[in-house]
Amino acid sequence: MTDLCFPSFHASSTLEAAEQGGIVAAIMADAPLTCPGQDPSVSDLLAVRPALSMHAVDGLVLEDVPLNAIADALGTPTWVMSAGTLRARYRRLATAFEGTDTPVSIHFAVKANDHLAVLRVLAAEGAGADVVSGGELRRAMAAGIPACRIVFSGVGKTADEMRLALRAGIAQINVESAEELDLLSAVAVDEGLDAPVALRINPDVDAGTHAKITTGLATNKFGIPYNRAADLYAHAAALPGIRAVGLAMHIGSQITRMQPYRTAYAKLAELVRTIRARGLAVDVLDCGGGLGISYRDESEGAPEALASAIHTELGDLGTRLAIEPGRWLAGPAGVLLSTVILRKSGYDGMPPFLVLDAAMNDLMRPSLYDAWHGILPLSPTEAFAPVEQVHVVGPVCESGDTFGHDRSLPHMKAGSRLALLDCGAYGMVMSSTYNARPLAAQVMVDGNRWSVIRDRQQTEALWAADRIPEWVDTALLPAGGGL
Numbered sequence: 001m002t003d004l005c006f007p008s009f010h011a012s013s014t015l016e017a018a019e020q021g022g023i024v025a026a027i028m029a030d031a032p033l034t035c036p037g038q039d040p041s042v043s044d045l046l047a048v049r050p051a052l053s054m055h056a057v058d059g060l061v062l063e064d065v066p067l068n069a070i071a072d073a074l075g076t077p078t079w080v081m082s083a084g085t086l087r088a089r090y091r092r093l094a095t096a097f098e099g100t101d102t103p104v105s106i107h108f109a110v111k112a113n114d115h116l117a118v119l120r121v122l123a124a125e126g127a128g129a130d131v132v133s134g135g136e137l138r139r140a141m142a143a144g145i146p147a148c149r150i151v152f153s154g155v156g157k158t159a160d161e162m163r164l165a166l167r168a169g170i171a172q173i174n175v176e177s178a179e180e181l182d183l184l185s186a187v188a189v190d191e192g193l194d195a196p197v198a199l200r201i202n203p204d205v206d207a208g209t210h211a212k213i214t215t216g217l218a219t220n221k222f223g224i225p226y227n228r229a230a231d232l233y234a235h236a237a238a239l240p241g242i243r244a245v246g247l248a249m250h251i252g253s254q255i256t257r258m259q260p261y262r263t264a265y266a267k268l269a270e271l272v273r274t275i276r277a278r279g280l281a282v283d284v285l286d287c288g289g290g291l292g293i294s295y296r297d298e299s300e301g302a303p304e305a306l307a308s309a310i311h312t313e314l315g316d317l318g319t320r321l322a323i324e325p326g327r328w329l330a331g332p333a334g335v336l337l338s339t340v341i342l343r344k345s346g347y348d349g350m351p352p353f354l355v356l357d358a359a360m361n362d363l364m365r366p367s368l369y370d371a372w373h374g375i376l377p378l379s380p381t382e383a384f385a386p387v388e389q390v391h392v393v394g395p396v397c398e399s400g401d402t403f404g405h406d407r408s409l410p411h412m413k414a415g416s417r418l419a420l421l422d423c424g425a426y427g428m429v430m431s432s433t434y435n436a437r438p439l440a441a442q443v444m445v446d447g448n449r450w451s452v453i454r455d456r457q458q459t460e461a462l463w464a465a466d467r468i469p470e471w472v473d474t475a476l477l478p479a480g481g482g483l
């Protein structure tokens, strides 16, 4: 399908946009050429993010909306999602899987971004959902995705969650252990319903990704050991309340090379043959998610290459196929707007700290995985100011509250606004209120329209659900309650 196209602004490169006359002249003179190992420059970051462009007057623009307009209206930190990017990416993914004998159903991994508006945009394109909790199941259904298009993954579903899924008419439950299978059988019998089950297999394949987000190694908690899978499948097929429909696999996240997928899918194909040799039917293969994006300068995983890997390894088995992408669809569609609270000088000779009003409680990925997110100033003059080395941190009381050490960024000062890039997946959903910081506001843009899709949390809401037991002796508090 087509890429996003914004005739008035769209800059596939800053040079092209400058030729269109909308870009400050300084861009071309000041844009540094990136050397291997160096941080990508502002121009580099813009060149591969078609929905973002830099304008002489409006500054950084997402689709057709100047991000300063959003920050003026709502303050920061504020998340912004691009509906056009979600659609464009979904269409490219769907197109990559079209035109083959075996159709592939796409189930958006709701854990990546569970906002109802995001789910609605993707559902309108044809997406189903992959959920990992009763909450996600209910969110997906609240967004209008019918249960018959939802698969339920996860290593620890409760009996109540199983009940909810069965009553809703879930398409498929991906079971991850013998113990879970027994529990599901009991729940299904109790409900008088049949549970459509795919066994999630752990192929013991290294996805070559960060240790905290790999899921297909023998040491990971996920999935059923490969060598026990055929026996368990036979057991499942004989259990009351269970309808064994197929197999599932998900080997990890942020995977940019195809070889791990190929290796894992080849093992899956072998397992299908083994199970069929026992006279059992395997009708569905759920190939999981995990396709990676380009945060810094890595090549993003290509849907066409994934489609080819799936069809090569699994296409001749006569099964239905499914995938569960999250990050690839939503990651590049979101930014987090923030303001520099202050520039704090470092020790002599050491880089200063840019202290932002966004923190690890908002965007947790850098603290959790040392993840790298691009940073772009919102101001057109700052975007191409001379580059300096800085540490970019949040105000939370943890040294881990750091968005980047020794980052090469255009000079910014207190009050400067910036966008943290590629925050549409595993951004807002992983936020917390640590340090009593309210959850940030959220906005969706679509062409030249924008709307608030979640209000900034009121500070009072942070303690609205707190209850002080009446036996707490308030008489011991000092008069006036202060220090």
Ligand SMILES: Cc1ncc(COP(=O)(O)O)c(C=O)c1O
Binding pocket: 109, 112, 130, 153, 154, 215, 250, 252, 253, 254, 288, 289, 290, 291, 324, 325, 326, 327, 328, 425
């Ligand atoms: C079972 C399952 N499916 C799909 C996904 C989505 O992964 P990604 O966002 O990397 O595509 C995950 C998360 O890693 C997952 O655990």
Ligand SMILES: N[C@@H](CCCC[NH3+])C(=O)O
Binding pocket: 111, 213, 253, 254, 365, 425, 426
């Ligand atoms: N939350 C992780 C990915 C984990 C995916 C869920 N299994 C991230 O931000 O990269």
